[in-house]
Amino acid sequence: MVLTLIGLRPDLEPVRDQILGSSSVPSLDDVFARLLRISSTQTLPFDSTSDSSVLVSQTSSRGGRSGTRGRGQRSHCTYYNKLGHTRDRCYQLHGRPPCTAHVAQSSDSPLPQPPSSSASQASVASVAQPGNASTCLTHTSSLGPWILDSGASDHLSGNKDLFSSIITTSALPNVTLANGSQTVAKGIGLALPLSSLPLTSVLYTPECPFNLISISKITRTLNCSITFSDKFVTLQDRSMGKTIGIGLESQGLYHLTSDSSPAVCISTNAPLLIHNRLGHPSLSKFQKMVPCFSTLSSLPCESCQLGKHTRVSFPKRLNNRAKSPFELVHTDVWGPCRTASTLGFQYFVTFIDDYFRCTWLFLMKNRAELFSIFHKFYAEIQTQFNISIRVLRSDNAREYFSAPFTSFMSHHGILHQSSCAHTPQQNGVAERKNRHLVETARTILLHSNVPFRFWGDAVLTACYLINRMPSSVLHDQIPHSLLFPDQPLYFLPPRVFGCTCFVHILTPGQDKLSAKAMKCLFVGYSRLQKGYRCYSLETHRYFISTDVTFFEDSPFFSATSESLPVSEVLPIPIVSPPDAMPP
Secondary structure (H helix, E strand, C coil): CHHHHHCCCHHHHHHHHHHHCCCCCCCHHHHHHHHHHHHHCCCCCCCHHHHHHHHHHCCCCCCCCCCCCCCCCCCECCCCCCECCCHHHCHHHHCCCCCCCCCEEECCCCCCCCCCHHHHHHHHHHCCCCCCHHHHHHHHHHHCCEEEECCCCCCEECCHHHEEEEECCCCCCEEEECCCCEEECCEEEEEEEECCEEEEEEEECCCCCCEEEEHHHHHHHCCEEEEECCCEEEEEECCCCCEEEEEEEECCEEEECCCCCCCCCCCCHHHHHHHHHCCCCCHHHHHHHCHHHCCCCCCCCHHHHHHHCCCCCCCCCCCCCCCCCCCEEEEEEECCCCCCCCCCCCEEEEEEECCCCCEEEEEECCHHHHHHHHHHHHHHHHHHHCCCCCEEEECCCHHHHCHHHHHHHHHCCCEEEECCCCCHHHHHHHHHHHHHHHHHHHHHHHHCCCCHHHHHHHHHHHHHHHCCCCECCCCCECHHHHHCCCCCCCCCCCCCCCEEEEEECCCCCCCCCCCCEEEEEEEEECCCCCCEEEEECCCCEEEEECCEEEEEEEECCCCCCCCCCCCCCCCCCEECCCCCCCC
């Protein structure tokens, strides 16, 4: 009813506003009767809008009330001797208006149904130009033969050539048209308005001059959403987000564009021209702005290649992990660091076994030390595991291509795989490991307000802890436990980096009244000794000891001072006996 009122001609707008503004919503018959009463007292100009409005009024299968009724009186037909209409509007005398509506509805009941909003739109389209339904279809055939209809409960077609397959059974339903006529479907089958839009259970009814797509049925069967605008309608797959159909508005109806329609068959230069006019948007944005080009897979725009060219993405490696330990070793040099460490280091180099993902980290004062460090690492792996490194993968840094380094690799038969220039993605394992190490080191430094000159101790501690953490690449297994299955995970319980600690003094000949411990900064773990690494800011020396007491809740450095904690009151210390081991 609302759509019917919206489609009225301008001189009936006051009536529409009065009906919509009433406190109680009138019935559809009352609205039609009121419009008939007003239209019968006016001289209507012959144009498409006026004819549409009149014929829409006449689509009521119940017979609207006369506009000349008085209080409590109904109009009387002197020809048919019935109430509800007058002689000049008697269907028995004058016949029904042709092509009043073309909305199909499956029903087993012979009673005619009141017109829907889409039936009114179909009536408007059918009389917009003089002629019958076939004339209307001929006028809009370039837009495609299928019409989207929200008032149809089933797909309906009177053209057998539009079916891909059709069957005839004895259980076909009755089809009641909105003009009151009733017929039986002659078949049911499959139609393909578009290759991406199959219509199942389409009723074949030769008496129907239109091919209707039921909106309610297509949204259920194809799981799609339909968006209407003033010029076109778009059908979109909900699960994929892909446009599966486009329709264009013509004479109040939305016609589904076919593959051979002018809206789709556009020259190959047209999308590129529109793309240039819109400022070279991406293909996805371009297809959203111009839906009729939703089937394009690419735009051959040379300007976009020159101005927006991007590098090739590097997908994650799948099942490319080494098959044995030290078959492939990743390496990378990090640095220089702006702040030298306490011992003057500015670089570090990492070696990562691709099979166990265990990491070795060595600090360096300059890049020239790389070859000597790798030589030592190679000898350690060969001695401890009786395995030779087969492939070394690095970036394109010059230190990996020095004469001694290249000669050593050739002599031992090690293949050197290097990434292309400015392509760190090809050495992704080492690059990501270095980032993980630096992020962890930065975090533990900031947590305890430790100065950045202790970054060397922080990255060594980070490497020690990361080797003992589950790895997603290993399906949450621990690299250290896989490489050293007979060793405990921690020789000593881990402590908070940067906390205050007290190291027992073992200097012989010490005065009996002197302090028995010195206050130090905890900076990590020893790789070759079973002890904690502690740093004394008074003597500027490192100590490795197991006789250490930790105040883990008390950082050695405050936020404003590098020497002493702000609070002089310390919590109860946690004493760690030398033989304390994790379970």
